[in-house]
Amino acid sequence: MRTLLICHHDAEMDRDGLTRWLASFSTLSGVVVISEPGGRWRKRVVREVRRVGVLRFLDVLAFRIYYHFTSAARDKRWAAAELTRLRARFPNSPGSPELHVASPNSTETEAFIKDCQPDLIVARCKTLLRPGVFSLARLGTFVMHPGICPEYRNAHGCFWAMARGDNENVGMTLLRVDQGVDTGPVYGYFRVGVDLAESHVVTQHRIVTENLDAIRDKLRDIDAGLASPIVTAGRSSATWGQPWLTALFNRNRGVPGRTLRPRNPATTMRP
Numbered sequence: 679m680r681t682l683l684i685c686h687h688d689a690e691m692d693r694d695g696l697t698r699w700l701a702s703f704s705t706l707s708g709v710v711v712i713s714e715p716g717g718r719w720r721k722r723v724v725r726e727v728r729r730v731g732v733l734r735f736l737d738v739l740a741f742r743i744y745y746h747f748t749s750a751a752r753d754k755r756w757a758a759a760e761l762t763r764l765r766a767r768f769p770n771s772p773g774s775p776e777l778h779v780a781s782p783n784s785t786e787t788e789a790f791i792k793d794c795q796p797d798l799i800v801a802r803c804k805t806l807l808r809p810g811v812f813s814l815a816r817l818g819t820f821v822m823h824p825g826i827c828p829e830y831r832n833a834h835g836c837f838w839a840m841a842r843g844d845n846e847n848v849g850m851t852l853l854r855v856d857q858g859v860d861t862g863p864v865y866g867y868f869r870v871g872v873d874l875a876e877s878h879v880v881t882q883h884r885i886v887t888e889n890l891d892a893i894r895d896k897l898r899d900i901d902a903g904l905a906s907p908i909v910t911a912g913r914s915s916a917t918w919g920q921p922w923l924t925a926l927f928n929r930n931r932g933v934p935g936r937t938l939r940p941r942n943p944a945t946t947m948r949p
Contacts, residue, residue: 679703679901682796682815684710684782684803691883692802695761698768700800703894706774708794710787712803715780726920740923749877756880760887783808791815797901801855812855817900819855822893824882826867827851828915831860836885837878838918841925845872850885852896854907859917863907866896874929878921 681704685692693711700706727735777790782805791799791814799819801807812819825835826847839847849869856862868889870881886893899905 679798679898680705680707680794680796681897682706682708682710682791682794682799684787684799684801684807684819685712686803687711687713687778689802690761691757691764691887694771695764695768695887696800696802697772697774698764698770699890699894701770701772701774702768703898704798706772707796708774708790709776710782710790711776711778712782712805713778713780729919734922737922737924738920741921741926744923744926745877745879745921749879753877753879756876757883760883764887781805783811787811788814798897806859807855809857820852820865820897820900821855821860822886823851823853823860824885825849825851825860825918827853827860827864828910828913830918831915832917833919834878834882834921835918836882837921838925840872840874840878840881841921841929843929848872848881848885850882850889852893861915864910865900865905865907866893867908868892 681700683692683697683700683706685696687693693709697706697709723735726738730738775794777786779787781787782801782803788811791811796815798817799812799815801812801819801821807819823831823835825831825839826849827835829844829847830836830839836848836850839845839849849867851860851864852866852868853860853864854862868885870884870888873881896905
């Protein structure tokens with residue numbers, strides 16, 4: 679199986695750790711490395727304000743500030759130690775060709791993927807891919823979404839499941855990309871034990887790194903034609919967003935969070 683990885687330039691866990699992992703059971707034909715232009719964050723801020731409103735955006739901003747001063751340094755140390763562990767487990771660096779781009783939806787990306795001829799693409803990026811990119815691989819493009827879909831689509835599904843006390847749905851979804859937001863066919867769910875003493879950032883990384891063997895086996899089954907999508911029809915579906923400081927404080931105080939709702943009304947998946 680020929681694979682290709684799309685990731686961000688500053689995501690060492692992906693760019694170094696996951697490349698070694700992919701190369702341990704497949705031919706890693708290439709890596710698309712995204713270095714976003716400096717003004718991209720402004721567009722995300724504007725989009726988030728439009729989505730949740732000014733007052734709720736201040737709640738989002740407060741969470742970012744709180745996280746920076748309470749958890750960011752600790753999480754960085756954890757990530758460094760975890761990457762060291764992955765390097766020891768997968769000692770061979772693949773040395774696959776890299777393409778550095780500002781956007782994964784560029785014509786350069788499309789040409790590079792065509793040259794690499796992957797059977798399967800693993801996308802670890804924040805940007806929604808256009809069909810001209812995600813449909814290039816024979817088996818499609820797959821994401822390791824941090825959240826159980828369809829209940830926790832869009833961003834930070836692990837945070838919102840933890841904030842709502844929905845511990846059985848703190849996990850990761852392996853799904854094939856389509857034109858929606860985390861609406862593609864689901865091929866697997868992967869979970870870890872919930873530890874409220876750690877940040878959701880560490881939790882969502884652990885879900886990947888502690889399930890690498892199971893994820894590998896599922897990708898092999900997909901390549902062999904042995905895997906079928908999981909039926910999700912009839913389950914609730916909702917898109918969430920950036921974490922709120924108020925939701926974190928309520929979780930830490932043990933305040934029930936089941937009444938938390940995403941910005942958009944929940945819907946039901948239909949066949």
